[in-house]
Amino acid sequence: MTQTDIWRLSATDLTTLTRRGDLSATEAVRASIERMDEVNPDLNAVVEDLREQALERAEALDNARAGGKPTGPLHGVPVTIKVNVDQKGHATTNGVVALKDVIAPDDAPVVSNLLKAGAVVVGRTNTPEFSFRAETDNPLYGRTHNPWGRHISPGGSSGGAGAAVMAGIGALAHGNDIGGSLRFPAAANGAVTVKPGLGRVPAWNPSQKVERGLLAQSMSVQGLITRSAADLHLSMPSLITADARDPFHVPMPWRGPDPDAPVKVAFTKNTFGYALHPEVEKALDTARDALTDAGYVVQEIDPPDVFECGRIGYRTLMGEVLTLMQSDIEAAGSKTIQNIFAVYFQEFPPIVETEMVQMLAKRSHYAREWSLFLQDFPLVLSPFLPQPFFKPDRDTEGADGVHEVLGCAVYSYAMNFLGLPAACVPARLAQLPKGPQPINVQIAAQRWREDLAVDAAAAIEARVGQMCLPLWEKSE
Template sequence: MTQSKIWQLSATELTTLTRNGDLSAEDAVASSISRMNAVNPDLNAVVEDLSQQALERARALDHARAAGAPTGPLQGVPVTIKINVDQKGHATTNGVVALKDVIAPDDAPVVSNLQNAGAIVIGRTNTPEFSFRADTDNPLYGRTHNPWGRHISTGGSSGGAGAAVMAGIGALAHGNDIGGSLRFPAAANGAVTVKPGLGRVPAWNPSQTAERGILAQSMSVQGLITRSAADLSLSMPSLIAPDRRDPFHVPLPWRGEALDTPIKVAFTKNTFGYALHTEVEKALETARDALVDAGYQVDEVDPPDVFECGRIGYRTLMGEVLTLLKSDIQAAGSQTIQDIFEVYFQEFPPIVETELLRMLAKRSHYAREWSLFLEDYPLVLSPFLPQPFFKPDRDTEGAEGVHEVLGCAVYSYAMNFLGLPAACVPARLAELPNGPQPINVQIAARRWREDLAVDAAAAIEARVGQMCKPLWEQMSPSG
């Protein structure tokens, strides 16, 4: 592979070369930076370019390796960091103009863990205001575009991360997820991700002046968006390394105990009255067949009520947002985000006061039901969204737009309320009127068994292929 094409390598391929000394970290980073310079002006996925310090860090890692220092598991892997997480010396803007000068005093645990493993940050990626849209646009940095075309939203809130990694800007992209913010961009861009379960990845922003609400703490998780399932298996063990600044982190190894085979998978097409698009149904059937051929036992059976759990969970989150964040959104948010939140509150009437406490308590009931079900079926294969991914700004089109973007996404935010891991993987490249578009499915797993979900995603990927390859052909016929 020529120097100019190193950016196409996966993190798994890169580390094999960098750790053996067959490729320098500097060359790996330089190629990704060159790719960023070529495609980012059109995409606006990376909104803070850290090329210079990335190259300096790469040279330092190369010198240390030459001097006999041990290499990390992510040696020389170019990564991006979402702008709502602290990186020492850089602004944690969260897409909000009023926060553009909030400079982080130290690194968040995810940044420390990635860098301790040898990864190199080449840039910081875009997010919507307050990281609370399933689309990525804000008054501070503008819109991030989907590399598949401007007819598809890039997703949110980790939209910059999803667009960057699929376009070839870095092999790994950091993101986070309170209701789908890793999985929406993965689905929009044809990437692979796993939303970790509660307590799996240490989290904290040193720049924050107050602790987050209890439900935000319980539902929000840090993770990675990648081009392949293998790269999640490679990188997630580094991301989950303990950090004392998160007192509720669960220090379990990435790999759990082996399960009896065949592993049972509950398969459902239930979309609770929302229309199931034929392309999504085909993607589900392809994913099912791939798992069967890989040796899983797939039974068509519905899991516990996702609709009730998801809707109650998001209404409870909206109650916390209304109580703790509405004043900040009104003070610092654009008219667009304020209008969207007003429709959020209509779509998900906030649960407040005594009822909020009752629903926080009932969360254990839903989680228990799922734990008992997952004892028999360790994995659940379901739609992620019932329709192909929506167009940009769909959530600004009133109640109907928000309903299509979030209202139907119960399989997404239910997993956050339950605190369960859920992978999102492309299972079909659909030919739609506006052009080719990836269709992702979701694989939920037992608590703390992200590895099971990623293994299943790998089996589906082995059948379907990586979406980056047809994407790169579309972006540039020369590859």
């Protein structure tokens, strides 16, 4: 097997080889580093190169295996970590110049869990300032580009992660999501992800000086962006391992009980007055047909009010941001991010003071409505965005730009407010005037049933194929 072949391997295929000794961890990591050297200068997805320590760790893993020690489920898998999460000895910059020297004293739980599973970190990936854009650019590291071409934003805030994994830099990419920051890059790059539900993946940054706001704690989650649904089934059980530093983590297994067969799926094309692009509609139809052929019972029916829930949720989050983050944004943010936040506050008028407390209480009402609905329909297939993914810097173009980028993304941030899991998977490769572009759909699931969402994503992927393959053919 050549180095060219190795970087193409999925994490699932890679671990089959590394755990039985047909491929060394060192060979796997070296292939990923060589691929990074080839594509990252153009993409700027990885902004901190960790090759030296990665090769040292890979050699140690090889020696341990040769000495008879057991291998972890992710033995030798090259991964990337987003720069807004603590990795011991490295700066947790969050894309902000003022934080470039904030060195993490220890690993965050998500990093610890990946390392315990045998993964090898080859680099740290880019994020926008404060990790609060659906785009990835900042004054500290610059812009990340989409491997499909510069006509498409790479998404954000885990844009570096999405671009890296789809270009072949590592088999798994860590990211996080408070309003869509795993799913936006997955949709932009044609990757697969699942936004875990509230409490599923332990989270905490040892470098942080104060606790995050209540909504940041309850809406933000840690996860992975991958090239295939199977790699989520492989890797997420390691990610959800308990860590006492997150006192609200829920220690449940990845796989829940077998659901009633066949699984019922609520299918909706409702975009709440936003125009549904024909290519998005075709993607939805393909996903519906794939699930039907796989044995799911798909019924066209609207779930509880996503628009009201999503808008209220994001406006309440903006109230928390205004209260707790505004001074930091003004003190350390660029003029670009300050202007974007000013428009955010127009698009999502912040809910503050007494009304904020009322909306935090009403969150249970929305969650209860969805919980009851999901008893009958354990999965909900919907658009992720009503239009194909937007161009770079669209959110800098005033109210219209922010409205296209975030205003219409209610299916995204509603799931964060509800605390429900939601997978995002490509269902079509659209041939648009500016170039080819993947179109992703979303699959929301019952609480604690990320596994069901990933199963459905796998069924859609089986029909459509993996988007990395035509992408790699395009670049060769």
